[in-house]
């Protein structure tokens with residue numbers, strides 16, 4: 556049984572990936588500093604899988620702690636590296652927090668796990684900015700980052716590509732996620748935003764449950780069919796499964812080079828107004844929303860070309876918008892009834 560380290564494994568995408576790795580027969584060890592997640596997730600993971608996962612509370616910025624952990628866990632064959640700070644707006648206010656956390660963590664891992672290791676990295680479609688053509692392929696140019704957060708993803712990709720080029724023991728797959736939404740079918744795990752959600756779907760669910768006021772649609776005068784901005788929303792469980800596919804591809808030596816990049820989306824774009832309509836229809840809930848000005852830094856539309864992921868990774872998104880909106884709402888209701896604190 557291969558042992559996989561999941562950094563950020565108590566976080567939103569990490570926790571769903573732990574479940575899918577377990578279902579696929581992998582042994583999992585979780586490292587997280589709980590800076591943006593709750594220890595109760597381990598109980599939730601136990602309720603879903605029947606397994607208490609090995610968990611180490613470590614801040615990956617602590618080079619000694621990471622070194623010690625690596626020495627004690629020499630049987631780890633693969634790392635899925637989720638742990639990072641991820642709030643775009645906060646990164647503009649606190650750039651050094653983002654450069655420190657997102658780079659030190661990555662560099663400490665690469666330095667400490669210096670024997671043969673398979674590495675899967677959480678990248679983002681944010682590296683494309685506003686693409687020149689759609690759907691955007693992996694070959695599209697990386698555009699100047701709109702935020703320090705986005706810049707950490709671009710530079711982290713470069714760090715990994717350059718390191719893999721001179722390190723035969725290191726093989727890397729960077730997954731560029733589009734917009735992850737939704738929750739596990741059990742509603743026992745899901746997204747737990749800190750404070751007022753900046754992202755659309757958690758704002759919708761919190762507004763629907765009465766925790767927030769009306770939703771503001773950021774712009775209805777874009778050059779799109781209904782005037783609102785378009786994104787490629789991907790169910791978090793599909794996204795989690797893409798990580799299992801990446802780990803498998805690396806372990807089976809199927810990679811074409813030491814560093815590969817894949818788009819992880821559905822290949823379909825949905826507008827903000829379509830998301831609102833889908834949520835209302837599938838959940839039978841009326842949403843309260845207003846049209847507001849455009850949000851600074853937003854791209855007009857983006858959705859991914861997922862041919863390469865389908866063909867080479869052997870992965871394809873299965874869950875549709877209805878399931879994304881249904882599961883996001885079930886999770887919001889669950890966490891209201893069963894708060895972690």
Ligand code: NAD
Pocket residue numbers: 562563564565566567568569586587588589590591592613614615616636637638639640641656660677678679680732733734735
């Ligand atoms: P999350 O905040 O829910 O999970 C990240 C986890 O990492 C948290 O549990 C946090 O406590 C932990 N962490 C942060 N810094 C750490 C450190 N120094 N040491 C140990 N643990 C640390 O975020 P998420 O949405 O699950 O995102 C996971 C990854 O995917 C991130 O790298 C993020 O940038 C990337 N990503 C997310 C999205 C998205 O929209 N959610 C989109 C594209 C890429």
Ligand code: WQD
Pocket residue numbers: 641643678679680681733734735753754755756758770771772773774784785786827850853
């Ligand atoms: C989606 C759409 C908004 C909130 C961000 C990061 C990106 C990636 C995913 C990590 C946009 C609109 C939103 C609201 C709205 N994360 N919206 N009202 O901006 O595509 O991407 O998260 O890598 O890097 O930038 O996602 O969910 O914030 O917005 O109208 O209250 O919803 O304008 O068109 P975004 P989002």
